[in-house]
Amino acid sequence: METSTYQDVNQHVVERCKGGDNRAQYELYKLYSKAMFNVSMRITNDYAEAEDVLQEAFISAFKNLHAYKSEASFGSWLKKIVVNAAINAIRKRRSELVPMDEQVAAEVADDITEDNDTEWQVENIRRAIQKLPDGYRVVLSLYLLEGYDHAEIGEILGVSESTSKSQYSRARKKLLEIMSTPHFAA
Amino acid sequence: MNDRLKDFVSEHRDDFDVYEPRTELWQEICQEISAKPKETTKVIKFSFGDSFSFSGDMLFMRVAAAIILLLGCGLTLWVTKQNTAEGNYTIAAANQPAINNIAPELVEVEAYYTSQLKDKREELSAYDMKVLGLDEKKDIDREIARLDSSYLQLKQQLLTTPNTEKVMNAMIQNLQIRIEVLNRQLEVLQKIEKLQKQPTTEEPLSDETNV
Numbered sequence: 067m068e069t070s071t072y073q074d075v076n077q078h079v080v081e082r083c084k085g086g087d088n089r090a091q092y093e094l095y096k097l098y099s100k101a102m103f104n105v106s107m108r109i110t111n112d113y114a115e116a117e118d119v120l121q122e123a124f125i126s127a128f129k130n131l132h133a134y135k136s137e138a139s140f141g142s143w144l145k146k147i148v149v150n151a152a153i154n155a156i157r158k159r160r161s162e163l164v165p166m167d168e169q170v171a172a173e174v175a176d177d178i179t180e181d182n183d184t185e186w187q188v189e190n191i192r193r194a195i196q197k198l199p200d201g202y203r204v205v206l207s208l209y210l211l212e213g214y215d216h217a218e219i220g221e222i223l224g225v226s227e228s229t230s231k232s233q234y235s236r237a238r239k240k241l242l243e244i245m246s247t248p249h250f251a252a
Numbered sequence: 253m254n255d256r257l258k259d260f261v262s263e264h265r266d267d268f269d270v271y272e273p274r275t276e277l278w279q280e281i282c283q284e285i286s287a288k289p290k291e292t293t294k295v296i297k298f299s300f301g302d303s304f305s306f307s308g309d310m311l312f313m314r315v316a317a318a319i320i321l322l323l324g325c326g327l328t329l330w331v332t333k334q335n336t337a338e339g340n341y342t343i344a345a346a347n348q349p350a351i352n353n354i355a356p357e358l359v360e361v362e363a364y365y366t367s368q369l370k371d372k373r374e375e376l377s378a379y380d381m382k383v384l385g386l387d388e389k390k391d392i393d394r395e396i397a398r399l400d401s402s403y404l405q406l407k408q409q410l411l412t413t414p415n416t417e418k419v420m421n422a423m424i425q426n427l428q429i430r431i432e433v434l435n436r437q438l439e440v441l442q443k444i445e446k447l448q449k450q451p452t453t454e455e456p457l458s459d460e461t462n463v
Contacts, residue, residue: 091285095278104269117273124281186260188267210261211268238257 076140084131091128098141099124102148108207109152111196119155123148145212149222156200194244202237209234355416358423365427372434379441392437399430 076097082090102123106116127134127147134143195203208214208222209230216230223230244250261268297307308316403426410419 088282088286092278092282095281099278100272101269103273104271107271113271116271117277120273121277121281121284125284128285186257188264191257191261192268192270210258211265238255241257 077136080131080134080136080140083128094140095124098144101141102144105145105148105207105212106152108195108211109149109204110155111200111203115155115159116152119148119151123151126151146222149208149212153204153222156204160200190245190250191241194241194250197244198237198240201233202240205230205233206237206241355410355420358410358420361420361424361427365424365431368431369427369434372431372438375438376434376441379445392433395433396430399426399433402426 076094079090079093083094099120103116103120106119106123107113110116110119123144127144134140195206198206204223205219208219209216214222216234217227219225219230219234220227225233296310296313403423406419406423406426410416410423413419
């Protein structure tokens, strides 16, 4: 996890934040806002909503800082808050997070070949992820980019580990399909 | 399962974070968190017009409410206690006009006998108490006290019984008995005086004079 290296440095800053130090709070914000905003952005897929989530998450984090017991790094603690806030946001927006995937799964062709990995580009993958339906995008992002395993994703989304696994493999197929469409590269 | 996509993404993980939040967002967060403490400690505010307003947080208000409640209870208890005490007085005070209504002549009668009794007592006190038989004096005092308490009882009855004349007569009788008692006492004392002045002595009194 990309944030774990900051843990020892943060401990000091977090303590200052607990005392209500505004500059310490800004330090933490500066350190994490970009990464957290991208987490939020990948889940919500909407700039304004991602900002709302980020704001809500930081306020909630500063307010509940006493609950942070430094078992995990501050980054992963904060990320959990952001992820939960973002998922709540899209659940409010659309209530079809899990069910919708069944029908989409049927459309996914099985004959996508993976021998085109040499052409993979970060920008293409990123754009393709944005084109995924909510359910797929969330599972795929959490697994590929946020570093959660399927057990953790199951816990976050309130589904079983195997559901998370199958959702991911369908999402992955769908992603490759999107990227292989002729007009996508344009 | 070997996931080459996962490997590729992990390798280029940092390149995926392309978005940045607006720089103003921190200001908004900052405002919210600095405003938050005031909201979380709930402030209760009382205002009575423009002249008086009062505000405090939840804990302060709880303490204040407890104190006010205690004070209120204490005050209520104290006032009821005062009222019952005052109530006794008012009953006593109310007796006087009530008696004036029921038996207006009693006030005059009382005044007359009270002055009579006072005179007798003064006459009695003029005599040397050592000369007077001590036991006898105590008996008289006891008798007077008994008459006094029965007189007060009669006075109470006067307010409740319809037959005021009978009670009135009893009261007057009571007063007359007192005077009679005192008169007897005076007579006795006067006799003693006479006997003391004469050289001839009587047995029971010789003991007294020797004292």
